[in-house]
Amino acid sequence: MEELTKKQRAILDYMKAHVSEHSYWPSIRDIQAKFRFASTNAVFGHLQALERKGVLQRIPGAARAYKIVPEVLGDTSETVIRYEGPGDDAIAFENVKFAGSIAAGFPDYTESSGVLDSMQVPLSPSSRRRAPEAFALRVRGDSMIDADINDGDTVIVEPGTPKHGDIVAALIDGETTLKRLIKQGSKVYLKAENQNYPDLIPTSSLTIQGIAKSVMKRI
Amino acid sequence: MEELTKKQRAILDYMKAHVSEHSYWPSIRDIQAKFRFASTNAVFGHLQALERKGVLQRIPGAARAYKIVPEVLGDTSETVIRYEGPGDDAIAFENVKFAGSIAAGFPDYTESSGVLDSMQVPLSPSSRRRAPEAFALRVRGDSMIDADINDGDTVIVEPGTPKHGDIVAALIDGETTLKRLIKQGSKVYLKAENQNYPDLIPTSSLTIQGIAKSVMKRI
């Protein structure tokens, strides 16, 4: 790739910025005005150069019609990245943070260490009205992969009465597990969403800690 | 918003597709040819209607110069993230305790307890240190479906300096959009993760609102 002169680079950048801002290309006269050329032909020459150097494609005869050929390496211009934080239109929630608190009482996990984090996560309005706290749990294992809940994900568990088909956090042998709740008549089963595991786990006594309503994944 | 007629919709879609494919707007005569109108004035009337109905903005006197006014519903040209104030469907943040791991499979005793290090919690350690102003955004649209971020999901956006490959919330034409950040040399592009959309969106000046670190899905 042939090297661009400073002015060519500036013109190219201006054109990109113009498209980015206005969603249509500048005319040659727009560029002329921007760079205070006395003649449109000055711009014309630069555009020819840009095309010859392969970074811009002109559509002959058409007005405000160009294509950018993505540059790969070796150009000197820096793309400016400003960090601005959430804008007025899009901000939903602030202060997602950890409080460094301890899980007390419910739920009761033997496995957990003493120091736990807490965070703020979005909850459904139903659980907001009821006072009881929802909680987040990190998933370990792969028994729910067919429901797209994988090892390392975090599920948000909310209190409530589970229906048939809900994914619940349930106590089995002193361990909290994540399973789908299946009701057949008066009997209740837990089902792992993984073809490699036994379909149904009969349970005589079942302690439901809550219903998994959301799953949170690291990108 | 007034309803569009079939032809108006078709013309608008064609214009969008044309921009998407060629990166510049079609002329009135391009549209005329596409729809086999005998007169340019037929197109002219439709464009006036589209502008009157508020979905298209024409730049008077300028050739091939338009702006699309984003439609709230049914618009698939861009992933639009907006906060829809606290309604019944609204999401609110409440205190949720991060209570430790949960086994989604059979109990796994090989893993030691107390392994909850910083990498396993939903927020990055850097942002935890300096009281981050992370925020949640509800995703609308389908420009990121190939990254498994779909309409209705909620993404947690954290401040920071984005790296190549990060999914960022960026301001484009005053709207917050979700795109993957691509760095080629010193140039930066935004990429929609949807095969139906143009690969790269060149940007010379970029406003990053944050990095999408987590995605939250309703089960």
Next chain:
DNA sequence: ATGTTCGATGAAAACTTGTTCACTGTCAAG
């Protein structure tokens, strides 16, 4: 010295494009 390239001027030509005007046909509401 001489030729060549580059960046620029100034004007004009040639083409593209948006816009206007006058007129026609259709269709539904009043």
Next chain:
DNA sequence: CTTGACAGTGAACAAGTTTTCATCGAACAT
């Protein structure tokens, strides 16, 4: 039946825009 809104034809105009032509000066290598 009339009216008005809508969609379209056909032609022409005016402005926008690209493109060409002729010319100039400075930098630079031959």
